[in-house]
Amino acid sequence: MKSVTVPFFISHQGCPHTCLFCDQHTISGSRGDLLPSAETLLRTIELWRSTAGSRPLEVAFFGGTFTALPRNKQLALLEPLQSLLKNGTITSVRLSTRPDYISREQVQWLAGLGVATIELGVQSMDNGVLAASGRGHSAADSLSAITCIKGEGVKVGAQLMPGLPEDTDISSRASLDQVVAAGADFLRIYPTVVLRGTELAERYRLGHYRPLSLERGIALCAGLLHRAMVSGTPVIRIGLQADGGLSDETILAGCWHPALGHLVRSRLYDDLMTRVIADGDAVTIYCHPSRHSDIIGLKKAHVEKLSGRGVVVKIRTDVHLSPDEIMVAGTGGTGTYSVINDLNYDEERGACRA
Ligand code: SF4
Known part of the structure; x- marks a missing residue:
């Protein structure tokens, strides 16, 4: 039975970087300035439990760099979940983070607290693309993070962003092939969009960055999806969520459509x-x-x-x-x-x- 995900957006919390394209508050539709308290966590989970029926619940912390938070803050988020994990109210915990904030000791500690899935913002496996996008980590960091997480028996997902500065169709395809070969259990594909107020928006305005059009993005993503399907690796999401803060007001350019996933899948x-x-x-x-x-x-x-x-x-x-x-x-x-x-x-x- 497919689980129901109870999402908590901890936008930008813990994140020590400013990637060129990032405005987490807009992407998640949440200000997320504060971490949720134990009371908020429990109350929200209870609300979701009452509507989930018999489907299992999974708690997810999205949007921030979870493992860059101080350990006591990570614990403050995970500790209230322990009794719910024990009594079966929730079955697992999922979180997202950066590849350069993963260590074996960290993953072991998280696994011991019920974290079953870690999603990595890999974005690209091309060091030129990563540097041009201000990511602050390398492809080697992503490879070693995937290996490390898998080695501890935790599922690992890789988020990819085709269309970043300096990216090409060839490097997008190579990025996907490399994370699949490294053992990613699933993928998310988020073609790059230009959000107002970001450094990328400024580069776009100055003509220094050419974003993917919707049509080119669909064609590229269809090819990426096909590669993933051939490899047997599930793609659990294509394109940013249409709710929250994303709209024509906040998106300046790039490959975005509220039904992008459908457009890409149906292209095949x-x-x-x-x-x-x-x-x-x-x-x-x-x-x-x-x-x-x-x-x-x-x-x-x-x-x-x-x-x-x-x-x-x-x-x-x-x-x-x-x-x-x-x-x-x-x-x-x-x-x-x-x-x-x-x-x-x-x-x-x-x-x-x-
Ligand atoms: S690491 Fe993630 S949260 Fe931090 S600036 Fe980059 S995209 Fe945004």
Whole structure:
């Protein structure tokens, strides 16, 4: 049964850096100036428990650099959870931090207090990109943090930010390959957006930084998602959450859309249909029920695209297909195709080739 995450945003708390792109208050929609008290933690968890039904609860501390907080502050956040972990009210704790604030001793200590998952803001595995973005850590820091966390039996997630200064499609793909090879259990992909008031916004204004457009970002992320799927590594989120402080007011430029994850995932199915369905054919496309909206596309975009190619299309669901498959019955026969096995994005800039 999928767990329910009780999120606490400790925006920028503990963070000793100012990355060029960062405004954690805007990203999380929370001021997060103060760490939540024990009372706030317990009251919030109780509220979520009352609506979660029988689903297990996981507590998550997002947005700050948890392991850069003084140890007594980390303990103040984790200590109130211990009795809830013991009596099963919550099953685990998740937190996010920077790769250069991880040590074996720190991870052992956290694991002993119920931390089961650590998410690392890797962003890129290219040292030039990291330096140009003011990250203040290296790719080697990320590699050693992933190895260290895994070595202590804690799950590790890697956050990647394609489109940072100096980043290219090639370095984005290489970054993903490297964190997967290092053993990341899951990924988040956050294409870079330019937030007002950040150093990146100033560079953009001066013409010193060219952000990803939405269309380029979708194409790039579709290729990254495909790589992750081929490797068997789940991508649990694509694009920043649409709620909170993100809006046209706060976002100046970059690859952002409230349904970015859907646009990226459904691009794979669009590319596959483009590849396997001939112009002017009359086809019935069968898909797993969970993929129906990906086949149709946002606002029926994929169906309209097929119609524009003269294709007469019917869409049906079939629980016997796996989520990555479609079956196409057309005038030339019937075939089953997979977005994992029948697409290849290794060509330049996210382009799909058969
Ligand atoms: S390390 Fe994280 S919280 Fe700190 S400035 Fe960079 S992105 Fe923001």
